[in-house]
Amino acid sequence: MLSFNNTEISFSGKTNKDLKRSYWLFKLISYNWFVSMGKVLTNIALKLHLPIKGIIKATVFKQFCGGEDIKECDKSIKDLARFNIGTILDYSVEGKEAEKDLNACATETIATIAKAKADKSIPFCVFKVTGLARMHILEKVSANEELTKEEQKEFARVSHRVGTICKAAHDAGIPIFIDAEHSWVQNAIDDLANQMMALYNISKPIVYNTFQLYRKDRLGYLKHSFNNAVKGNYFLGAKLVRGAYMEKERARANEKRYPSPIHETKAETDTDYDSALLFCAENIDRIAICAGTHNEDSSMMLVDLMQKKNINSQNKHIYFSQLLGMSDHISFNLAEAGYNVAKYVPYGPVREVVPYLIRRAQENTSVKGQTGRELSLIMKEKERRNSSN
Numbered sequence: 001m002l003s004f005n006n007t008e009i010s011f012s013g014k015t016n017k018d019l020k021r022s023y024w025l026f027k028l029i030s031y032n033w034f035v036s037m038g039k040v041l042t043n044i045a046l047k048l049h050l051p052i053k054g055i056i057k058a059t060v061f062k063q064f065c066g067g068e069d070i071k072e073c074d075k076s077i078k079d080l081a082r083f084n085i086g087t088i089l090d091y092s093v094e095g096k097e098a099e100k101d102l103n104a105c106a107t108e109t110i111a112t113i114a115k116a117k118a119d120k121s122i123p124f125c126v127f128k129v130t131g132l133a134r135m136h137i138l139e140k141v142s143a144n145e146e147l148t149k150e151e152q153k154e155f156a157r158v159s160h161r162v163g164t165i166c167k168a169a170h171d172a173g174i175p176i177f178i179d180a181e182h183s184w185v186q187n188a189i190d191d192l193a194n195q196m197m198a199l200y201n202i203s204k205p206i207v208y209n210t211f212q213l214y215r216k217d218r219l220g221y222l223k224h225s226f227n228n229a230v231k232g233n234y235f236l237g238a239k240l241v242r243g244a245y246m247e248k249e250r251a252r253a254n255e256k257r258y259p260s261p262i263h264e265t266k267a268e269t270d271t272d273y274d275s276a277l278l279f280c281a282e283n284i285d286r287i288a289i290c291a292g293t294h295n296e297d298s299s300m301m302l303v304d305l306m307q308k309k310n311i312n313s314q315n316k317h318i319y320f321s322q323l324l325g326m327s328d329h330i331s332f333n334l335a336e337a338g339y340n341v342a343k344y345v346p347y348g349p350v351r352e353v354v355p356y357l358i359r360r361a362q363e364n365t366s367v368k369g370q371t372g373r374e375l376s377l378i379m380k381e382k383e384r385r386n387s388s389n
Protein backbone atom coordinates (compact mmCIF):
# COMPACT_ATOMS: atom_id res chain seq x y z
CA MET A 1 0.00 0.00 0.00
CA LEU A 2 1.42 3.38 -1.03
CA SER A 3 1.64 5.85 1.85
CA PHE A 4 3.38 9.20 2.08
CA ASN A 5 3.83 8.67 5.83
CA ASN A 6 6.64 6.17 5.48
CA THR A 7 9.60 8.32 6.56
CA GLU A 8 12.02 5.39 6.33
CA ILE A 9 11.50 5.32 2.55
CA SER A 10 11.18 9.12 2.34
CA PHE A 11 14.64 9.70 3.78
CA SER A 12 16.37 6.52 2.59
CA GLY A 13 18.77 8.73 0.62
CA LYS A 14 19.86 10.66 3.71
CA THR A 15 22.54 9.64 6.20
CA ASN A 16 22.08 10.60 9.86
CA LYS A 17 24.42 13.52 9.24
CA ASP A 18 22.37 14.71 6.23
CA LEU A 19 19.21 14.44 8.27
CA LYS A 20 20.68 16.44 11.13
CA ARG A 21 21.81 19.17 8.73
CA SER A 22 18.35 19.33 7.13
CA TYR A 23 16.77 19.42 10.60
CA TRP A 24 18.75 22.47 11.67
CA LEU A 25 18.19 24.20 8.36
CA PHE A 26 14.41 23.74 8.41
CA LYS A 27 14.36 24.64 12.12
CA LEU A 28 16.14 27.94 11.41
CA ILE A 29 14.08 28.85 8.37
CA SER A 30 10.90 28.11 10.30
CA TYR A 31 11.52 31.41 12.11
CA ASN A 32 9.97 34.26 10.15
CA TRP A 33 12.36 36.83 11.61
CA PHE A 34 15.36 34.68 10.63
CA VAL A 35 14.30 34.46 6.99
CA SER A 36 13.42 38.17 6.77
CA MET A 37 16.72 39.17 8.37
CA GLY A 38 18.65 36.57 6.34
CA LYS A 39 17.19 37.96 3.11
CA VAL A 40 18.26 41.53 3.89
CA LEU A 41 21.72 40.57 5.19
CA THR A 42 22.44 38.20 2.28
CA ASN A 43 21.57 40.87 -0.27
CA ILE A 44 23.76 43.44 1.49
CA ALA A 45 26.65 40.96 1.85
CA LEU A 46 26.45 40.05 -1.85
CA LYS A 47 26.43 43.72 -2.88
CA LEU A 48 29.48 44.37 -0.70
CA HIS A 49 31.18 41.23 -2.07
CA LEU A 50 31.59 39.83 1.46
CA PRO A 51 32.77 36.20 1.51
CA ILE A 52 29.45 34.50 2.34
CA LYS A 53 29.39 32.09 -0.60
CA GLY A 54 30.85 29.26 1.53
CA ILE A 55 28.15 29.56 4.19
CA ILE A 56 25.31 29.66 1.64
CA LYS A 57 26.79 26.76 -0.31
CA ALA A 58 27.10 24.53 2.77
CA THR A 59 23.56 25.22 3.98
CA VAL A 60 20.52 26.31 1.92
CA PHE A 61 22.28 25.75 -1.40
CA LYS A 62 23.20 22.18 -0.40
CA GLN A 63 19.59 21.48 0.56
CA PHE A 64 17.87 22.95 -2.51
CA CYS A 65 20.43 23.02 -5.36
CA GLY A 66 22.43 20.43 -7.25
CA GLY A 67 25.56 22.47 -7.90
CA GLU A 68 26.96 25.57 -9.54
CA ASP A 69 27.14 23.97 -12.97
CA ILE A 70 25.97 20.82 -14.76
CA LYS A 71 29.07 18.85 -13.79
CA GLU A 72 28.61 19.63 -10.11
CA CYS A 73 25.06 18.23 -10.28
CA ASP A 74 26.39 14.72 -10.99
CA LYS A 75 26.24 13.72 -7.32
CA SER A 76 22.57 14.74 -6.95
CA ILE A 77 21.72 13.01 -10.25
CA LYS A 78 23.35 9.77 -9.06
CA ASP A 79 21.90 10.00 -5.54
CA LEU A 80 18.37 10.34 -6.93
CA ALA A 81 18.90 7.69 -9.61
CA ARG A 82 19.76 5.11 -6.91
CA PHE A 83 16.13 5.40 -5.84
CA ASN A 84 14.70 5.44 -9.39
CA ILE A 85 14.11 9.17 -9.31
CA GLY A 86 14.98 11.15 -12.40
CA THR A 87 16.55 14.60 -12.52
CA ILE A 88 15.35 17.68 -14.37
CA LEU A 89 18.26 20.12 -14.52
CA ASP A 90 16.89 23.61 -13.95
CA TYR A 91 19.26 26.49 -14.71
CA SER A 92 17.98 28.88 -12.06
CA VAL A 93 19.65 32.17 -12.97
CA GLU A 94 16.93 34.84 -13.05
CA GLY A 95 16.37 38.46 -13.96
CA LYS A 96 19.01 38.86 -16.70
CA GLU A 97 18.00 40.97 -19.70
CA ALA A 98 21.14 41.70 -21.75
CA GLU A 99 21.28 39.96 -25.13
CA LYS A 100 24.49 38.17 -24.20
CA ASP A 101 22.85 36.73 -21.06
CA LEU A 102 19.77 35.64 -23.00
CA ASN A 103 21.99 33.87 -25.54
CA ALA A 104 24.03 32.32 -22.71
CA CYS A 105 20.84 30.95 -21.14
CA ALA A 106 19.85 29.35 -24.46
CA THR A 107 23.32 27.80 -24.77
CA GLU A 108 23.11 26.50 -21.19
CA THR A 109 19.68 24.94 -21.83
CA ILE A 110 21.03 23.19 -24.91
CA ALA A 111 23.90 21.87 -22.75
CA THR A 112 21.31 20.33 -20.37
CA ILE A 113 19.72 18.59 -23.39
CA ALA A 114 23.11 17.15 -24.39
CA LYS A 115 23.63 16.00 -20.80
CA ALA A 116 20.16 14.37 -20.72
CA LYS A 117 20.87 12.57 -23.98
CA ALA A 118 23.98 11.04 -22.42
CA ASP A 119 22.39 10.19 -19.07
CA LYS A 120 19.31 7.96 -18.78
CA SER A 121 18.49 9.37 -15.33
CA ILE A 122 17.52 12.73 -16.85
CA PRO A 123 14.08 12.19 -18.41
CA PHE A 124 13.23 15.88 -19.11
CA CYS A 125 14.78 19.29 -19.59
CA VAL A 126 13.19 22.64 -18.79
CA PHE A 127 13.46 26.35 -19.50
CA LYS A 128 11.77 29.65 -18.74
CA VAL A 129 11.02 31.97 -21.66
CA THR A 130 11.94 34.95 -19.41
CA GLY A 131 15.47 33.51 -19.40
CA LEU A 132 15.50 34.04 -23.18
CA ALA A 133 13.59 37.33 -23.50
CA ARG A 134 13.15 40.69 -21.82
CA MET A 135 9.96 40.87 -19.76
CA HIS A 136 8.98 44.07 -21.55
CA ILE A 137 8.92 42.49 -24.99
CA LEU A 138 6.92 39.48 -23.75
CA GLU A 139 4.49 41.82 -22.07
CA LYS A 140 3.94 43.80 -25.27
CA VAL A 141 3.49 40.68 -27.38
CA SER A 142 1.11 39.20 -24.78
CA ALA A 143 -1.01 42.36 -24.82
CA ASN A 144 -1.07 42.35 -28.64
CA GLU A 145 0.60 45.76 -28.68
CA GLU A 146 2.24 46.94 -31.87
CA LEU A 147 6.02 46.38 -31.85
CA THR A 148 8.55 48.84 -33.24
CA LYS A 149 10.86 47.59 -36.04
CA GLU A 150 13.61 47.02 -33.44
CA GLU A 151 11.24 45.16 -31.14
CA GLN A 152 10.08 42.96 -34.01
CA LYS A 153 13.69 41.97 -34.58
CA GLU A 154 14.17 41.42 -30.87
CA PHE A 155 11.15 39.15 -30.64
CA ALA A 156 12.32 37.25 -33.74
CA ARG A 157 15.53 36.51 -31.82
CA VAL A 158 13.46 35.24 -28.86
CA SER A 159 11.46 32.94 -31.16
CA HIS A 160 14.70 31.76 -32.71
CA ARG A 161 16.14 30.86 -29.27
CA VAL A 162 12.99 28.96 -28.30
CA GLY A 163 12.96 27.22 -31.69
CA THR A 164 16.62 26.21 -31.45
CA ILE A 165 16.13 24.74 -27.96
CA CYS A 166 13.00 22.79 -28.92
CA LYS A 167 14.63 21.48 -32.10
CA ALA A 168 17.64 20.31 -30.07
CA ALA A 169 15.25 18.56 -27.63
CA HIS A 170 13.40 16.94 -30.53
CA ASP A 171 16.60 15.81 -32.25
CA ALA A 172 17.90 14.34 -28.97
CA GLY A 173 14.50 12.73 -28.21
CA ILE A 174 14.40 14.48 -24.81
CA PRO A 175 11.05 15.96 -23.72
CA ILE A 176 11.27 19.57 -22.54
CA PHE A 177 9.04 21.67 -20.26
CA ILE A 178 8.33 25.34 -20.83
CA ASP A 179 7.65 26.83 -17.39
CA ALA A 180 4.60 29.06 -16.87
CA GLU A 181 5.14 32.59 -15.56
CA HIS A 182 3.21 35.78 -14.78
CA SER A 183 -0.16 36.10 -16.54
CA TRP A 184 0.91 39.34 -18.27
CA VAL A 185 3.64 37.51 -20.22
CA GLN A 186 1.92 34.13 -20.50
CA ASN A 187 0.07 34.71 -23.82
CA ALA A 188 3.39 35.10 -25.61
CA ILE A 189 4.75 31.99 -23.87
CA ASP A 190 1.61 29.98 -24.74
CA ASP A 191 1.82 30.99 -28.41
CA LEU A 192 5.46 29.92 -28.60
CA ALA A 193 4.71 26.65 -26.78
CA ASN A 194 1.77 25.89 -29.08
CA GLN A 195 3.87 26.50 -32.20
CA MET A 196 6.58 24.20 -30.85
CA MET A 197 4.12 21.44 -29.91
CA ALA A 198 2.54 21.53 -33.37
CA LEU A 199 6.01 21.17 -34.88
CA TYR A 200 7.67 18.64 -32.59
CA ASN A 201 4.95 16.57 -30.87
CA ILE A 202 3.83 14.62 -33.94
CA SER A 203 5.17 11.16 -33.15
CA LYS A 204 5.61 11.60 -29.39
CA PRO A 205 5.29 14.35 -26.79
CA ILE A 206 8.48 16.44 -26.75
CA VAL A 207 7.39 19.97 -25.83
CA TYR A 208 5.25 20.49 -22.71
CA ASN A 209 3.46 23.75 -21.94
CA THR A 210 2.66 24.51 -18.27
CA PHE A 211 -0.86 25.12 -16.97
CA GLN A 212 -1.29 27.08 -13.71
CA LEU A 213 -4.56 25.91 -12.23
CA TYR A 214 -4.72 28.80 -9.75
CA ARG A 215 -5.86 30.85 -12.75
CA LYS A 216 -9.60 30.92 -13.26
CA ASP A 217 -9.28 30.36 -17.01
CA ARG A 218 -6.69 27.57 -17.16
CA LEU A 219 -8.89 24.48 -16.89
CA GLY A 220 -10.77 25.78 -19.92
CA TYR A 221 -7.49 26.60 -21.64
CA LEU A 222 -6.18 23.08 -21.00
CA LYS A 223 -9.26 21.64 -22.74
CA HIS A 224 -8.91 24.16 -25.57
CA SER A 225 -5.22 23.22 -25.99
CA PHE A 226 -6.20 19.56 -26.08
CA ASN A 227 -8.82 20.19 -28.80
CA ASN A 228 -6.22 22.05 -30.85
CA ALA A 229 -3.78 19.16 -30.43
CA VAL A 230 -6.43 16.69 -31.62
CA LYS A 231 -7.27 18.91 -34.62
CA GLY A 232 -3.59 19.45 -35.42
CA ASN A 233 -2.83 15.76 -34.92
CA TYR A 234 -0.11 16.22 -32.33
CA PHE A 235 0.33 15.25 -28.67
CA LEU A 236 -0.43 17.75 -25.95
CA GLY A 237 2.38 17.96 -23.40
CA ALA A 238 1.03 19.44 -20.15
CA LYS A 239 2.86 20.19 -16.94
CA LEU A 240 0.17 20.83 -14.35
CA VAL A 241 0.98 23.17 -11.46
CA ARG A 242 -1.08 25.33 -9.12
CA GLY A 243 0.99 28.47 -9.78
CA ALA A 244 3.78 30.37 -8.06
CA TYR A 245 2.98 34.07 -8.42
CA MET A 246 -0.29 34.50 -6.53
CA GLU A 247 0.66 37.57 -4.46
CA LYS A 248 2.19 39.44 -7.40
CA GLU A 249 -0.80 38.58 -9.62
CA ARG A 250 -3.28 39.89 -7.06
CA ALA A 251 -1.26 43.00 -6.27
CA ARG A 252 -0.94 43.93 -9.96
CA ALA A 253 -4.62 43.32 -10.65
CA ASN A 254 -5.46 45.51 -7.69
CA GLU A 255 -3.06 48.27 -8.70
CA LYS A 256 -4.14 48.33 -12.36
CA ARG A 257 -7.80 47.78 -11.49
CA TYR A 258 -8.61 44.66 -13.50
CA PRO A 259 -10.25 41.50 -12.09
CA SER A 260 -7.68 39.16 -10.54
CA PRO A 261 -7.06 36.15 -12.81
CA ILE A 262 -6.44 34.01 -9.70
CA HIS A 263 -9.10 31.96 -7.92
CA GLU A 264 -10.48 33.61 -4.82
CA THR A 265 -9.86 30.58 -2.60
CA LYS A 266 -7.37 27.76 -2.24
CA ALA A 267 -10.27 25.28 -2.44
CA GLU A 268 -11.16 26.55 -5.94
CA THR A 269 -7.53 26.13 -7.06
CA ASP A 270 -7.49 22.60 -5.62
CA THR A 271 -10.73 21.69 -7.40
CA ASP A 272 -9.41 22.91 -10.76
CA TYR A 273 -6.07 21.15 -10.25
CA ASP A 274 -7.76 17.84 -9.53
CA SER A 275 -10.24 18.32 -12.40
CA ALA A 276 -7.26 18.89 -14.71
CA LEU A 277 -5.70 15.62 -13.52
CA LEU A 278 -9.00 13.84 -14.21
CA PHE A 279 -9.35 15.39 -17.69
CA CYS A 280 -5.79 14.38 -18.60
CA ALA A 281 -6.15 10.84 -17.22
CA GLU A 282 -9.27 10.44 -19.37
CA ASN A 283 -7.34 11.48 -22.47
CA ILE A 284 -3.99 9.97 -21.62
CA ASP A 285 -3.49 8.51 -25.11
CA ARG A 286 -3.11 12.04 -26.55
CA ILE A 287 -1.91 13.95 -23.48
CA ALA A 288 1.36 13.47 -21.63
CA ILE A 289 1.43 15.05 -18.19
CA CYS A 290 3.79 15.96 -15.44
CA ALA A 291 2.07 16.63 -12.10
CA GLY A 292 4.38 19.29 -10.63
CA THR A 293 3.04 19.38 -7.11
CA HIS A 294 3.91 18.94 -3.44
CA ASN A 295 0.26 18.37 -2.59
CA GLU A 296 -0.27 14.93 -1.06
CA ASP A 297 -4.00 14.71 -1.90
CA SER A 298 -3.52 15.56 -5.57
CA SER A 299 -0.59 13.15 -5.88
CA MET A 300 -2.62 10.38 -4.25
CA MET A 301 -5.63 11.24 -6.41
CA LEU A 302 -3.54 10.76 -9.55
CA VAL A 303 -2.34 7.37 -8.25
CA ASP A 304 -5.97 6.35 -7.62
CA LEU A 305 -7.01 7.56 -11.07
CA MET A 306 -4.24 5.51 -12.67
CA GLN A 307 -5.35 2.42 -10.79
CA LYS A 308 -9.04 2.94 -11.62
CA LYS A 309 -8.31 3.52 -15.29
CA ASN A 310 -5.80 0.66 -15.51
CA ILE A 311 -2.99 2.99 -16.48
CA ASN A 312 0.33 1.27 -15.90
CA SER A 313 2.46 3.00 -13.26
CA GLN A 314 5.32 3.07 -15.77
CA ASN A 315 3.27 4.73 -18.52
CA LYS A 316 5.61 7.41 -19.88
CA HIS A 317 2.67 9.83 -20.29
CA ILE A 318 2.44 10.33 -16.52
CA TYR A 319 5.22 11.74 -14.38
CA PHE A 320 5.19 13.15 -10.86
CA SER A 321 7.61 15.92 -10.03
CA GLN A 322 8.79 17.79 -6.95
CA LEU A 323 11.65 20.19 -6.22
CA LEU A 324 15.00 18.98 -4.89
CA GLY A 325 15.14 19.22 -1.10
CA MET A 326 11.37 19.30 -0.70
CA SER A 327 8.60 16.72 -0.36
CA ASP A 328 10.90 13.71 -0.51
CA HIS A 329 8.11 11.82 1.26
CA ILE A 330 6.08 12.13 -1.96
CA SER A 331 8.91 11.56 -4.44
CA PHE A 332 10.60 8.63 -2.71
CA ASN A 333 7.40 6.76 -1.78
CA LEU A 334 6.00 7.14 -5.30
CA ALA A 335 9.25 5.96 -6.89
CA GLU A 336 9.48 3.01 -4.47
CA ALA A 337 5.92 2.03 -5.49
CA GLY A 338 6.99 2.02 -9.17
CA TYR A 339 5.64 5.38 -10.42
CA ASN A 340 7.59 7.73 -12.70
CA VAL A 341 9.15 10.50 -10.62
CA ALA A 342 11.65 13.22 -11.47
CA LYS A 343 12.84 16.09 -9.33
CA TYR A 344 13.72 19.61 -10.48
CA VAL A 345 17.40 20.04 -9.62
CA PRO A 346 18.09 23.79 -9.70
CA TYR A 347 21.66 24.86 -10.37
CA GLY A 348 23.74 27.94 -11.11
CA PRO A 349 26.43 30.13 -9.52
CA VAL A 350 25.65 30.64 -5.81
CA ARG A 351 25.13 34.42 -6.00
CA GLU A 352 22.80 34.02 -9.00
CA VAL A 353 20.50 31.47 -7.37
CA VAL A 354 20.04 33.43 -4.13
CA PRO A 355 16.55 34.73 -5.16
CA TYR A 356 15.49 31.10 -5.74
CA LEU A 357 16.90 30.07 -2.35
CA ILE A 358 15.14 32.92 -0.56
CA ARG A 359 11.81 31.81 -2.09
CA ARG A 360 12.35 28.24 -0.84
CA ALA A 361 13.20 29.54 2.64
CA GLN A 362 10.10 31.78 2.67
CA GLU A 363 7.93 28.82 1.67
CA ASN A 364 9.12 26.92 4.73
CA THR A 365 8.69 29.60 7.39
CA SER A 366 6.27 28.67 10.10
CA VAL A 367 2.64 29.70 9.80
CA LYS A 368 1.32 30.77 13.22
CA GLY A 369 4.14 29.00 15.05
CA GLN A 370 3.20 25.55 13.72
CA THR A 371 5.91 23.03 12.85
CA GLY A 372 6.16 22.93 9.08
CA ARG A 373 5.59 19.72 7.14
CA GLU A 374 9.24 19.18 6.14
CA LEU A 375 10.43 19.74 9.69
CA SER A 376 7.88 17.41 11.27
CA LEU A 377 8.71 14.63 8.78
CA ILE A 378 12.42 15.00 9.54
CA MET A 379 11.69 14.92 13.28
CA LYS A 380 9.59 11.79 12.85
CA GLU A 381 12.40 10.04 10.96
CA LYS A 382 15.02 11.11 13.50
CA GLU A 383 12.88 9.59 16.26
CA ARG A 384 12.36 6.40 14.24
CA ARG A 385 16.09 6.00 13.70
CA ASN A 386 16.86 6.70 17.36
CA SER A 387 14.35 4.15 18.59
CA SER A 388 15.47 1.46 16.13
CA ASN A 389 19.11 1.76 17.30
Ligand SMILES: Cc1cc2nc3c(=O)[nH]c(=O)nc-3n(C[C@H](O)[C@H](O)[C@H](O)COP(=O)(O)OP(=O)(O)OC[C@H]3O[C@@H](n4cnc5c(N)ncnc54)[C@H](O)[C@@H]3O)c2cc1C
Pocket: 178, 179, 180, 181, 210, 212, 214, 241, 242, 243, 244, 245, 246, 262, 263, 264, 265, 266, 267, 269, 291, 292, 293, 294, 295, 321, 322, 323, 344
Ligand atom coordinates in the same frame (compact mmCIF):
# COMPACT_ATOMS: atom_id res chain seq x y z
C1 LIG B 1 8.12 20.29 -10.43
C2 LIG B 1 7.47 21.62 -10.26
C3 LIG B 1 7.43 22.51 -11.32
C4 LIG B 1 6.83 23.77 -11.17
N1 LIG B 1 6.76 24.62 -12.25
C5 LIG B 1 6.08 25.78 -12.12
C6 LIG B 1 5.88 26.64 -13.23
O1 LIG B 1 6.32 26.37 -14.36
N2 LIG B 1 5.18 27.80 -13.05
C7 LIG B 1 4.65 28.13 -11.82
O2 LIG B 1 4.00 29.17 -11.72
N3 LIG B 1 4.85 27.35 -10.75
C8 LIG B 1 5.54 26.19 -10.87
N4 LIG B 1 5.70 25.39 -9.77
C9 LIG B 1 5.25 25.86 -8.43
C10 LIG B 1 3.79 25.54 -8.22
O3 LIG B 1 3.02 26.31 -9.10
C11 LIG B 1 3.30 25.81 -6.79
O4 LIG B 1 3.55 27.16 -6.44
C12 LIG B 1 3.91 24.96 -5.73
O5 LIG B 1 4.21 23.68 -6.20
C13 LIG B 1 2.93 24.84 -4.56
O6 LIG B 1 1.73 24.22 -4.96
P1 LIG B 1 1.43 22.67 -4.67
O7 LIG B 1 0.52 22.09 -5.70
O8 LIG B 1 2.73 22.00 -4.55
O9 LIG B 1 0.80 22.58 -3.23
P2 LIG B 1 -0.18 23.31 -2.27
O10 LIG B 1 0.67 23.67 -1.09
O11 LIG B 1 -1.36 22.46 -2.04
O12 LIG B 1 -0.68 24.64 -2.95
C14 LIG B 1 -0.14 25.90 -2.76
C15 LIG B 1 -0.58 26.67 -3.98
O13 LIG B 1 -2.00 26.82 -4.00
C16 LIG B 1 -2.36 28.08 -4.54
N5 LIG B 1 -3.05 28.85 -3.50
C17 LIG B 1 -2.65 29.03 -2.21
N6 LIG B 1 -3.50 29.81 -1.52
C18 LIG B 1 -4.46 30.18 -2.40
C19 LIG B 1 -5.60 31.02 -2.31
N7 LIG B 1 -5.93 31.62 -1.15
N8 LIG B 1 -6.37 31.17 -3.40
C20 LIG B 1 -6.07 30.57 -4.57
N9 LIG B 1 -5.00 29.75 -4.72
C21 LIG B 1 -4.19 29.56 -3.66
C22 LIG B 1 -1.06 28.73 -4.97
O14 LIG B 1 -0.84 28.39 -6.32
C23 LIG B 1 -0.03 28.09 -4.06
O15 LIG B 1 1.27 28.10 -4.62
C24 LIG B 1 6.29 24.14 -9.91
C25 LIG B 1 6.33 23.23 -8.84
C26 LIG B 1 6.91 21.99 -9.00
C27 LIG B 1 6.93 21.05 -7.84
